Amino acid sequence: MSKKVFFCRFSQESNSFNPVLTDYSMFDVVTEPSDVLTENGKAGITVNGIYKTLNDAGYQLIPGIFMGAGSGACIKSQVVEDFIQMTIEQVKAIDGLDAICFSLHGATMSDTSDDVCGDVIESVRNAVGQSVIISVAFDLHANVTEKTMKNADYICGYQHYPHIDLYETGVRAAQMIIDHFEKGRAFVARAEVPVIAPAHAYTTSSRELKKLMDKAKAYKESGKIIEYSIFQAQPWLDAKQIFATIIITSYDKQTAIDVANELSIDEFNLRKDLQGEPLMSVEEVIQKALENTSGKPVVLCDSADSPNAGANGDSATVLEKVLPYRTQLKCALAVVDKKATDLAYELGVGGVGDFTIGATIAPELSKPVLVKNAKVKVLSDGEFFMYGPQERGQKRSNGKSALISADGILIHLSYNAKTIGDRGFYRSVGVEPEQMDLVCVKACTSFRAGYSQITDLIYNAQTTGAAGTDLTTLPFKKLPNPLYPFQEISIEDIKKAKIYR
Numbered sequence: 001m002s003k004k005v006f007f008c009r010f011s012q013e014s015n016s017f018n019p020v021l022t023d024y025s026m027f028d029v030v031t032e033p034s035d036v037l038t039e040n041g042k043a044g045i046t047v048n049g050i051y052k053t054l055n056d057a058g059y060q061l062i063p064g065i066f067m068g069a070g071s072g073a074c075i076k077s078q079v080v081e082d083f084i085q086m087t088i089e090q091v092k093a094i095d096g097l098d099a100i101c102f103s104l105h106g107a108t109m110s111d112t113s114d115d116v117c118g119d120v121i122e123s124v125r126n127a128v129g130q131s132v133i134i135s136v137a138f139d140l141h142a143n144v145t146e147k148t149m150k151n152a153d154y155i156c157g158y159q160h161y162p163h164i165d166l167y168e169t170g171v172r173a174a175q176m177i178i179d180h181f182e183k184g185r186a187f188v189a190r191a192e193v194p195v196i197a198p199a200h201a202y203t204t205s206s207r208e209l210k211k212l213m214d215k216a217k218a219y220k221e222s223g224k225i226i227e228y229s230i231f232q233a234q235p236w237l238d239a240k241q242i243f244a245t246i247i248i249t250s251y252d253k254q255t256a257i258d259v260a261n262e263l264s265i266d267e268f269n270l271r272k273d274l275q276g277e278p279l280m281s282v283e284e285v286i287q288k289a290l291e292n293t294s295g296k297p298v299v300l301c302d303s304a305d306s307p308n309a310g311a312n313g314d315s316a317t318v319l320e321k322v323l324p325y326r327t328q329l330k331c332a333l334a335v336v337d338k339k340a341t342d343l344a345y346e347l348g349v350g351g352v353g354d355f356t357i358g359a360t361i362a363p364e365l366s367k368p369v370l371v372k373n374a375k376v377k378v379l380s381d382g383e384f385f386m387y388g389p390q391e392r393g394q395k396r397s398n399g400k401s402a403l404i405s406a407d408g409i410l411i412h413l414s415y416n417a418k419t420i421g422d423r424g425f426y427r428s429v430g431v432e433p434e435q436m437d438l439v440c441v442k443a444c445t446s447f448r449a450g451y452s453q454i455t456d457l458i459y460n461a462q463t464t465g466a467a468g469t470d471l472t473t474l475p476f477k478k479l480p481n482p483l484y485p486f487q488e489i490s491i492e493d494i495k496k497a498k499i500y501r
């Protein structure tokens with residue numbers, strides 16, 4: 001008889017400095033089995049990889065609840081509690097359950113817990129007992145705690161950032177279950193390095209982190225280990241426990257431990273490199289735009305206020321600095337501001353008024369800016385098609401939106417900003433980024449795929465926001481000590497590799 005595997009998803013990346021809690025309205029929830037039990041189901045790309053792999057191997061798949069939200073504030077605890085309770089009811093109702101495969105994010109907090117994913121896994125473990133195999137697919141930015149390790153048998157994280165391997169990670173997590181039943185238990189070692197780094201500052205495609213990933217990959221290809229995940233925790237989690245973790249799986253216990261320890265020293269050694277280069281000031285980027293004669297736009301990356309990193313998109317810091325140049329520069333920028341959007345609607349297209357813009361969601365992270373004599377150019381329902389290349393043609397919405405102008409400064413106002421880094425965002429209100437002297441983009445890394453098609457003049461600027469790039473300036477309250485870059489650390493601060501199950 002084929003083995004029974006339950007699978008489900010709970011995915012959200014939390015940012016402790018975003019004050020608006022994430023509730024049900026921000027989640028997409030898929031509960032219809034017919035939406036999931038298919039290769040291209042709606043429940044998420046990682047889930048599709050899990051389904052395909054186990055289904056092809058002849059396993060009987062039992063779907064649970066699949067819910068995912070974009071990056072944002074910590075989740076209302078009731079949402080987490082409901083998911084846990086419903087999942088427990090579902091797994092308890094299955095006769096002869098053999099395994100569970102979770103698709104989780106791993107950097108998820110609620111208003112009552114620093115470790116939502118650890119809570120989910122532990123609660124479900126307690127419900128099903130010790131013999132059911134639990135395998136977890138995580139984001140590369142997961143904060144993988146001891147609670148998770150004590151309750152999950154196998155862990156697989158994305159190995160690429162930008163994340164291009166969502167499907168493959170689902171395949172790997174599912175394959176761990178298949179391998180377990182066909183080849184026996186493998187040992188999973190985890191080492192902990194007290195390092196966090198701003199997510200804009202590194203990728204797995206370059207510098208020291210690429211070397212570390214390549215080294216782990218070579219160990220896997222040689223057959224010495226069967227799995228590796230190197231997690232750089234999402235850094236905007238104000239949690240009592242947060243760290244980079246190296247997780248190595250091998251059929252040989254000592255090998256798993258030795259490789260995890262070795263790579264944890266590499267992770268320790270790249271801690272400075274992970275923090276990236278010092279950023280330019282907003283004034284310096286504006287100066288670049290003023291002096292630019294290339295015909296290409298200068299792009300200012302305001303990653304500290306990137307909604308993709310869980311920030312609010314409501315900061316007017318760049319607007320304040322660029323406003324004095326309103327008659328000298330053609331500049332496009334965006335601020336999430338419901339009140340200002342409503343004012344634009346009241347005035348109507350062609351109307352002129354004084355707008356107070358910004359700092360409406362997180363007033364402690366930036367301040368509002370008064371823009372006098374601004375003219376309403378466009379009113380929009382906020383819907384647009386992604387220009388791409390990523391997700392080209394997909395429909396997105398930023399809610400009720402308006403474009404106003406203060407001479408050459410074009411300000412996109414909207415109710416929210418789920419997708420702000422795509423060129424289609426500005427095009428939807430008639431602004432061609434190519435024609436601007438300066439374009440401000442509130443995004444971290446992925447926007448480069450689109451914007452690099454029109455310019456190479458892209459600069460990360462030192463701005464403020466919930467996804468602030470200088471971590472030491474953010475209002476953390478709970479972090480452990482020592483933790484780099486807040487304190488210098490030594491090799492003795494690495495927590496040696498351990499096998500938990």
Ligand SMILES: [Zn+2]
Nearest residue numbers: 139140141163
């Ligand atoms: Zn991530």
